[in-house]
Amino acid sequence: MKIIEFKNVSKQFGTFFANQDLSFSVESGTIHGLIGENGAGKSTAMKVLFGIYPLDGGEILISEKPSLIKNPIHAMSLGIGMVHQHFMLAETETVLDNIILGHEPTSFFGIINREVAQKELQKISESYGLHFSKWNEPVSRLSVGEQQRVEIIKLLYQKSEVLILDEPTAVLIPQEVKELFTNLRRLKDEGKTIILISHKLKEVLEYTDAVTVMRRGKVVGTKVTRDTNEDELAEMMVGRKVSFTYQGERKILASQVKPKSVLQVKNLSTVKTNEPLKDISFELNPGEILGIAGVQGNGQSELLRFLSHPSSMASKANGEYYIQGRSVSHASPLELRNKGVGLVPEDRISEGLLLQQDMTENFILGQQEDPRYISRGFINRKAVTAQVQNKIKEFDIRPPYTTVWAGKMSGGNQQKLLMARALDPDPSILFVAHPTRGVDVGAIEKIHDAIMQERNKGKAVMLFSSELDELMDLSDRILVFFDGKIQAEFSRREFDSWDIGRTMGGGDKAAGGEQ
Amino acid sequence: MKAITMNASMRALVKSILGAMLGLFLGLMICWFTGESPIKILKILFQSAFGSGYDFGMTLFYTAPLLLTGLAVAIPFKSGLFNIGAEGQLTMGALAASAVAVVAPNVQSPVLAIALAVVFAFVGGGIWGAIPGFLKAKRGSHEVITTIMLNFIAAGVSAYFTLYVLKDPNSAQAETLLLPSVYHLKAFECFNGAPMGPLIFWLLALVVFLYFWMWHSVWGYELKAVGENEKAAGVYGISKQKIWMSSMFLAGGVAGLVGIIEVLGNSHRFKIGFSADYGFVGIAVALVARGNILGIIPSALLFGILQKGAGSLDLETDKVTRDLSYIIQGLIILGVAAEGLWTRKRK
Amino acid sequence: MQSIQKLALVLGSLLVLSHSAMAEIKVGLVLEKSGKDDKSFNASAYQGVKRAEKELGVTTKTVEAPDNSAYESLQRAFSEKKFDIIVAVGFHQLESVRNNAARFPNQKFVLVDEDAKMPNVRSVMFEEQEGSYLVGALAALHSKAGKVGFMGGMDVPLIRRFQLGYEAGVKKINPKAEVLSNYLGVTGEAWNNPPKAKELAFDQFNRGAEVIFVAAGNSGLGVFDAAQEKNKLAIGVDSNQNWVKPGYVLTSMLKHVDEAVFDSIKLYKEGKFTTGLIRYGVQSKGVDYAMDENNAKLVTANDRKKLEALRADIITGKIKVPDYYLIQNGQKKK
Incomplete structure (x- = not known):
């Protein structure tokens, strides 16, 4: 059964299409990869599904019924849950309180019954083999991997059928990655559907059942994972052939000899x-x-x-x-x-850029006193802008406008700017x-x-x-x-x-x- | 592509205006509930602000200090500091301006006299601003705390000087000696007694100058970089300590110039309690201007009109008091602050 | 014919009457920033105007200045609206009254608490030192150990005047008595900070003071609280505050601003309005100590006899109450 289906879904920010005519579907009880480069529109698509952004066109079907998702709470009531790339946990509160927030079991007079909650959580944890018991520790004392498990348990506690995970492995060390996927597979065996947003081809190939590739706001295609390979996916993602080892010229220089x-x-x-x-x-x-x-x-x-x-x-x-x-x-x-x-x-982000300033302003950071960019004692922004325009061409920085805020650029383009x-x-x-x-x-x-x-x-x-x-x-x-x-x-x-x-x-x- | 930023800053301005309008509208609704016609209230405010040469002069007299305190809040804000201390800074600036009479009573040239008073006021306020800047830079003391504390200390210091050092022995009031006439600023004849003259153009020029300075100078750039990301600025060799101290000195100095408006332009002496909370209203002025230096001009005028109108509302109506003006001021601030909420929601 | 004459007379007098009713007297009152609810000085002026409205049938309008720069434009607005008398309350308004009196030489002004020295201004001043002298004497009468306290709002000459008179009154009864004194602050908050006043009052009581005279506007409420908690006495100021904590407020040093304002309006109505400086002292009971049922048990007949004797001596000039204003001017001469 198609538990989720996107039909011509579009999402616009101003004149920019973050998602354009997305059509793909996710089978119930599978792990479905959603891959693409940074800025391809994966996260936006999932935020539309989770009700964070209203969609601007098309429709979303849930369990083959058209559904207009109004907001995240509505999405949760439809059985959709999401673990964001940056966890949404209150660090100083206990694991238990974080999980039950918004769904507290209460006795008379609205008093929270934490014992009932803990028993239920323990049951969930055991039935899905998640082996978690630190319910009363503050979140700040948990490792990143454990915090992620708390987020997943939270979704299970909210009775989510579809779990969206946004770049879950970006913050994990290899052992934790392995453990995460063991857990996800167990959830799948229990009938849950998992959508995995990633840009790491290797893990997608290893752990998913099907994979949808996005590029520049559009769906390039959906493949059954066992029928595809790294090169094919990479080409779909980037739009051309890519190699994973550096192929450029390595000159031998006189200075290396002496x-x-x-x-x-x-x-x-x-x-x-x-x-x-x-x-x-x-x-x-x-x-x-x-x-x-x-x-x-x-x-x-x-x-x-x-x-x-x-x-x-x-x-x-x-x-x-x-x-x-x-x-x-x-x-x-x-x-x-x-x-x-x-x-x-x-x-x-923290050492290189002024996120709420445009490329020109970022470009002169550290060279604000360079004589090339100073005229009559003041910063000559025309000169800077002209130079930035050259650099945009030279480094293929996108979007190619000097007035774009650094914070609105993808990581790769930020890095090119640096x-x-x-x-x-x-x-x-x-x-x-x-x-x-x-x-x-x-x-x-x-x-x-x-x-x-x-x-x-x-x-x-x-x-x-x-x-x-x-x-x-x-x-x-x-x-x-x-x-x-x-x-x-x-x-x-x-x-x-x-x-x-x-x-x-x-x-x-x-x-x-x-x- | 250029259109994108133009739109962005224009949109911010439009949003701010919308927020202010919303606040004004709500305020007028409140007087509607009390039984006064909102049209009448608007008319009173308009009459009070622009009704005669004198009224307009008084409106400018209230606007002028807000231009300065608005700057004194907006400039450090760009470097990431929240200056709550403009009230203390303007107090010290005014006290220093009044002290020129003692330091240099025999200056003959009016130009020299006024220049001297400007330097006094600027340095007096500037030092008061630089202290929290210094404490922040060297000790990491939070500027909100230190500036609030320094407001009290300024009140104490100014009271001491007024009552024991510079006291006018002929007066039963808490005020300093009258300045010699060479220090008095001229007011426009057409303002018919309102204490505001060519000074207003100098102040507007100062705002415009600082707008250009902040945008085009290396210092303005470094200030912005520190405010935006002090760690990144540090990695690229911009000293946040220097920026914090200099921006707070500048802010304090600008706030101190309120002393010129009051001491040289109006009462020709320092009086305890002369300020209509200009230092605090300046925070609202900067907020409504959304940190845009040029936006401070309309924003200060708006609050100047409301301050001028406060007494008129009391005078011209039966049910409405000066408090309505403060309610409107508060609602405008809320409207502008809340604007972020409703525009974000729309996205 | 006679009857017609009579009718004409009646009609004519009616016309005159209605005319005078139409040209009713309009009084504009400009209050200080602290406004008509300050339970003290401005409130008293407001009451005076309201009483004139009721008893003399005048029309009044009251405005509270939003800041210290607004006095001049508010007075000016009244003048431009052809109000007959403009009453300006508080020494802060001195300069603005002087400016406006010069600008509108035909406009009549009443200025309370300062001397404008203008031909069209009736300046009303109170001999606060005299009233303070009397309450000082009463305080000394109620202090067995000879220790009393004084608490001022801000250290300004006016409050010094209270303090000096008070101290003189204390010493008159008990030359060895000690007066503890404190000032509350240096900002406008000094007049509106009861918690701080309460703390300082506790301190004075703990150091042995038995009565505290507080001249600090709204802050005085804190001193009354402290007196109740420590079972000691306090003395209020400006208006009758005996009712605030009956049994703990020994008396209040009354400053009859209401009387002065009312009198000025009444004189104007009667065509007897005079300008120049008018002083209200213990003789005219413009300043006085307050007696009512709340402190009847505290102040004995014997006390009252002594105070009245002192009042008589002040009036005859046998007792010279020191005046801070004069001393201050004397200092200047040196």
């Missing part, structure tokens, strides 16, 4: 012993990409902060830092910029951190190309990433960080994911050789 470093760090340590960074020394050469690998929290962030803003670490770290032979141990970001340093920060900004003063040294985190396939290629081009022009690049595949694809050298130290160094010909992985966990590089 290295002469442009950046040196000597004996960098943080002052407090419980903080990371212990006696870090390395050099960076022009024409190379130096990858920085490591499990998050092993000192990479602090290193980047020191390198990009040494003055802010003045009281927190000791060590020498030279660029082109000059000491910059206490330099400000502006001084570094004048010495030819470009930066793509770790977290584009790359364009970092490269604008033509830096000779580039720090790039997590350039493709949460970015869709199409944009990844573009960003990797840009990084490689800089290297091929003889620029010195440091690439911080948590994606080992990315580091191995692009880097000439990799430094592995563990516990604040450089645990190992690998040159490109030594790259081996198994070896690098072991050193990331604290193992010895040499040990790998002996095995």
